[in-house]
Amino acid sequence: MGGKRLDARIEYDSFGPIQIPANSYWGAQTARARDELFTCGWKYHPKLIEAIVLVKKAAASVNSELGRLDSRLADAIVQACDEVLSGQWRDQIIAEPLQSGSGLALNININEVLANRAEELLGGNAGEYKLLDPHRHLNLSQASNDVFTTAMRLAVITALKEFEPALLDLERLLRRKALEFAKIVKVGRSHLRDSVPITLGQEFNAFGSTVERSFKNLKESSNCLFELNIGGTQIGTGWDAHPSYQARMVDKLSVFSKFRLKPGEDLLRMSQSMSDFVQVSSALRQLAIELGKIANDLRLLNSGPEAGIAEIKMPAVLLSPSPLLPDGLPEEAQPLLAESLNMVCFQIIGMDLSIALAAQAGQLETNPMAAAILHNLVQAIDLLKQGLFAFNQKCLAGITVDNERCQQLLASSGALFAAVSEQIGLDDARALFKMHEENPERLRQALLEGNVLSPPVIEKILNHAYFTTASIRPRVNGAMESAS
Known part of the structure; x- marks a missing residue:
């Protein structure tokens, strides 16, 4: 100085x-x-400070152009x-x-x-x-009400733009894993009970589609933020602002921010209502709910190593001694990054509630709780961005499959029995499976080595697509009696 x-x-x-x-x-x-x-x-948040300073810079230029400064x-x-x-x-x-x-x-x-x-x-x-x-x-030509809410919009848009790469990377990794696991047939589950088969690739692709849809929803929800209420001054009427001030400010801020901004259609609404921010927060909460569910599913599939599902393996980031026999059993890897993502999602859901309460607490022409809305919303975006960067690269990218475990559980689930029954009937299938009940994997070999089914049929029912694509299943003699 x-x-x-x-x-x-x-x-x-x-x-x-x-x-x-x-x-x-x-x-x-x-x-x-x-x-x-x-x-x-x-x-x-630094993004809000930068946005307000950007508004001040634009205002000084515009007021000078209009002869007021x-x-x-x-x-x-x-x-x-x-x-x-x-x-x-x-x-x-x-x-x-x-x-x-x-x-x-x-x-x-x-x-x-x-x-x-x-x-x-x-x-x-x-x-x-x-x-x-x-x-x-x-x-000059400003009030804290229009300056602050305009800066809020710029700050959230900037934060979302920086968040996009983490979300796109998440979807890309899920799609890549879907291709990697495309031929891994495993047990599908409904109500946590064995159901019809599915491929691990189908599960991961569904995760990817969920992220894609949530990302699209978040993008669409933020479109309203590109509409600015600068020039509304105190309550949206434009008191003490030049008639050309708003349009010039939007043009100037578009140049400075490199965003395609536009003047608000109803500045009074934008002064009174925080619904545009609630809309973005709601989309972020929806994304957090979906990500929390994905993290939970991955933790379930990773559970084990002996007594759980254990169909996938997450990368080990930290190892802890076995609680049963610390000096005699191998150290255990915990799903810490998936758990961290869960906690991040819980936090975002809580922030959304704070935003909703602050938005409805406005009175008449302004909302005196706007700072709480911005603080929670930008912090939520940043928090999820940081959580995903860690989860994507240190957990998701390194997930592998235990194919032997998937086949073991699939054979135990009755899926192969159903496939064979469709071809030879229930009675003959029961007899065949009885012979190999102690070793379900031996059954597969017996089908290949014996004359029970022709090689083309065996190849068909052991193919990953047999149970995992839409088709009308043949009725099996005795099936209704067995079900009853």
Whole structure:
């Protein structure tokens, strides 16, 4: 910071004088918020701070173009904004998310930081406000209500864009595993009971389709966020904003953000209602529910190693001693990354509830709980992104199949018995299976070596597609009697 500084300076607001650290760019009102409002140590998300600074940069340019702000002042504000966007002065943003629901404290904090830094760039000193005033110049044509909610939209769009690669990678890995396991026939399960066969590839492909659909739903839900309410000022009526301000701001923000933004159709609705954010949060919750179910299924298929299903094996990331005989039995690998993904999903579902409660708590023309909505929504997106990056590469990519275990369980489930019964009848099938009940795997060999069925028929019923594609099953003599 330029200029010689003392340890502190005195600034004034409506309550009187207040002492400010001399090396601070924030001013009197931010100091009041720090001293008088609730604090818990939480920080505003960097994406929101960047989005608000982007709005301030656009506003300075547009107000200058419209003749409402001297170009020299506008240039200094734009330079100060660029400094913050490049990572400078972030320690000067000290407002906290739960201090003021409409983002008032953060808007004030950023206005003061930018005004004081721009004052220095113009040759003045921070805290004097001789050339630039935080409210008259930095908040010109704006109110915290439209600035904050516009920045919310930009922050969520940015967070979702950064989240997309993790979700696409998840679907890609699931589809790849589906191809890898395409010919692995195993027991299907309904109500956790043995059912008709399925391939492991079909299970993983269904997981991939679930992720694909959830991703599409999330994308569609976020389309409404590209509509901005900037220019609505206090409550959506555009009080103290130039008639051309909104359209120019949207154009400028589109250039700065590289997003295809558009003016809001009803700024009053966008001031009153947080439903656009609820819609995105709901889609994120749906995704979390689906991912939690997939993680649960993988943990079940991995259960074991001896007394569980154990059809797949997750990569070992940590080993723990056997609880039965630590010094005599092998160490065990726990499904930690799948469990972590479950916990991440639980957290996101809880955040969605907080967002829903905050959204319905608005009154009349504004919602004073907007900061809680943004804090939870962007944190949820980031949390799921981090959870998926770890799960994708350290767990899902390394999953392998125990084909021998799959065939063992399949033979024990009655699937092969049903296939043979369709060809030779129930009585002969029972007799054949009775001979090999102690060793179901020997039955397969007996079918191949004996003359019970012709080789083409044996090849047909042992093929992975026999029980796992749509077909009308032949009726077996005695089947109804057996079922009864």
